[in-house]
Amino acid sequence: MNAEKKQNVFSPPADLDLSVHIGSLAMSNPVGVASGTFGYGEEYDELVRIDALGALYTKAVTLEPRRGNPAPRLVETPMGLINSIGLANPGVEGFLQEKLPLLRRHRCAIIVNVAGSTEDDYAEVVERIEDHIAVAGMEPGERSGVDGYEINVSCPNVHKGGMSFGIDPVLIGRLTRSLKDRTRRPLILKLSPNVTDIADIARAAEAGGADAISCINTVVGMVIDTEKLRPAIARGAGGLSGPAIRPIGIAATYRVSRAVHIPVIGLGGIAHPSDAIQYLLAGAQAVQIGTALFSNPRAPQEVLDGIIVWMQRHSVHSVCDIRSMLEEPE
Template sequence: MKKNDNNKTGNNKAGKGVTKLPSMAVNVAGLKLSNPVMTASGTFGYGLEFAPYLDLSRLGGVVVKGLSPKPRPGNPGPRIVETPCGMLNAIGLQNVGVDAFIEEKLPKLRKVKTRVIANIFGESVADYVLVAKKLDGARGVHAVEINISCPNVKKGGMSFGVNPKEAARVVRAVRKATALPVITKLSPNVSDIAEMARAVEEAGSDVISLINTIPGMVIDIEKRMPVIARGIGGLSGPAIRPIAVRMVNEVYNAVSLPVIGIGGIMNASDAIEFMIAGASAVQVGTASFVDPQAAEKVVDGIADYLVRHKMSAKKLTGSLQK
């Protein structure tokens, strides 16, 4: 049987000998994915770096490293440390800048048959708008994902993502700047995630993704110094998964927008958990550091599950029994 037989997605290795495979395709507010599995921003470079290790065209989408108006060198090292069931990072949003992304990375990336989602960030609303406008006309970009976990320099460095009014301001401005589907990526560092979700829905976001990392610290007790040069880093990996699943479920119940689940997805079971909680699609992050083929394995595992349960990916979303 060919990979594409009886399966709109073409991404299903499961069910050899089975004539009809459940559909893996999902339409996330106009962003049509062949299956619900994407890679998370900052953990998969610009996608192309992973081409030697897995078939990028088998992924629903690739979310590229966060893009800013100008290139950024990032923070000095050490900027990554392993933690129990996860890792801490303080990369400092290192990236090539939106222009170099469009000129150098995108021409190669658009040859790959997958969806490309550009993650964007800035230190002011004007930064976000500038990057969004440049990407709007760029062939091969299928959606933008707004990272609002960034310091707003005009507001004394407070993150856009912790204040519903500031978050809404960014989303409203980006919404006007692009015709592409707008995904807003929420920060978990708030006491009421549903309030943030409602604020960005009201401001015109098409989709909500969550969660970004949770601030943490690791100390070298011999040096009595933080291991990460910046002191604090963002915690990711399986350690944060139950928090992320809870937040996805709260957001799913609070808004009518589609939700993308992120946080500690290491395998298909983890991804399925997010979908049952309400996610229409998922992103695989830290797992790609452990196994560069992790995202592709998640696609296969979801396919197996859907065959076993005789249901489509779409039906899985929000199927949590009370």
């Protein structure tokens, strides 16, 4: 390891405990970057101290390569973005050959986001990654590049699979159990807010053996171009992200964290330290930053620095204690 990489590793003030535990995985701090907004890290290498992140959640990996949806597939809204990328990615073999070798260089936790059209798709992606790691045969201390999986059952931008899993507790329970049989690495189920009761879905994931819940994916939204007389993105509706969805994410985090005993990872509209602290007070043990990265790649570092200052000001020793500090509403 070169000296520069060594310097980049996160070291918290000695009197604070910022570590977060998800199943068997220990993250150095609670701030990660959200799936689909950070690729597989390569474009951000120069801009962000990746090794100082709590976790890097990769772009979704599917069984087969996907070109994604037709353009235009991104539109700005007054308080965020609507995207309809459609899970464009190189497929699991492309991921293993092209992306994993790059990811293995990083020292933060790497969580691979997995998506599929059927239960078997998800299972095969996880199996192929596990087989690849087993065959590669790591040297002692060498990184596999995969510290856990985030199972995306909440993508609104695909015809088959994605969100249709995320709205059905029976499917969620079965899928989680089946994936649990295929890996010993932590499984994080990423849920959709586009459901009647997100707590029911979270309970089903926990019963299936999930190690944590990521809360939330994007909210279905649409923008119409009044001159062209058609939706601003080619596929019509897409997924709304950014500050507009923050109160939805915080309410979902609050509800889910009281419905399950496993950790909740909060996301949706985090750009500033106080946004992340709201999620931690609502019950999250960790957070992710997505859309904010597009305008400010330094957001993860600023958010972490702000959390540290807030903890010192409120005399909080451990980041995991923040969730017990919220005064419960009447």
